[in-house]
Amino acid sequence: MTTERIGPPLVGDERAMLRGFLDYHRATLALKCDGLSDEDLRRRSMPPSALSLLGLVRHMAEVERAWFRRTIAGEDVPLVWSPDGDYQVAYDPAGSTRSQAFAAWEAEVAHSRRIEAAAASLDVTGRNARRNVDVSLRHVMLHLIHEYARHNGHADLLREGVDGTVGA
Template sequence: MTVERPSPPLAAGERETLRACLDFHRATLAWKCEGLTDEELRRQSMPPSTLSLLGLVRHMAEVERAWFRRTVNREDIPLLWSEEGDYQEAYEASGSTRAEAFEAWQAEVDHARRIEREAASLDVTAHQARWGEDVSLRLVMLHLIHEYARHNGHADLLREGIDGTVGA
């Protein structure tokens, strides 16, 4: 499967631009994992870090779930990989597979896209419990773009360490 990365529009409305930038970064993470075995995806960066590409995919599934479903949509659901609410547990991917991680991540992305499209505007607000503040859908989308961009930088280094592949 070849990952297609959408190009963000050069001139568009705010919501369309945010949506396209977020989808670009989602596709970038998938692209960084393309063509690798489960073992390669689980390969950790360097001690003491346990960071791996599969751990990043699992973490981003948690991030999508937490921000779109738990915060914006106000769903009372647990995290995927931690009953105690510890986001760090998603990084522990030593027993995970591509199929398991990507299925969970894609499901959360699909939920996030639906929630965003159904929202009346970027000004919709919801309470973010960890921060103890109300946040807008606009901030949630910007936060996710930031989170993906940061972790895609990690993915660049992880992928290069696995097979020498470099890129955006």
């Protein structure tokens, strides 16, 4: 599988820029996983960390679901990997496969895109029950850009540790 990554727009309105940067970071995470086996994707960074590329993909499925479906759309859905609401479960890649993790993540990204596209503006708000605050779609998109950027830095190091690939 080869991921196509399109750079974010250089000009555009706020929504187009946010959408472009978020999609760029989503593609970057997928790109970091291209060409690796399930075993490679489950490889952990270094003790005591349990961080792995597959764990990051699973975690980002949770992040997409929590912020777009649960917060902005107000859907009453459980977490992807933990019916008990334990966000840490996603990081454990044991027994998980690329196909399972990517199917869940890609489904959540599709839901997120649908929710964002249907929103009248970036000022649409939803309730973040975990923090007990209202947040705007603008905040959610900025938060996800931040979350992906941070974890893509982790993914850079994880990928280099697996097969020496750097950059991109």
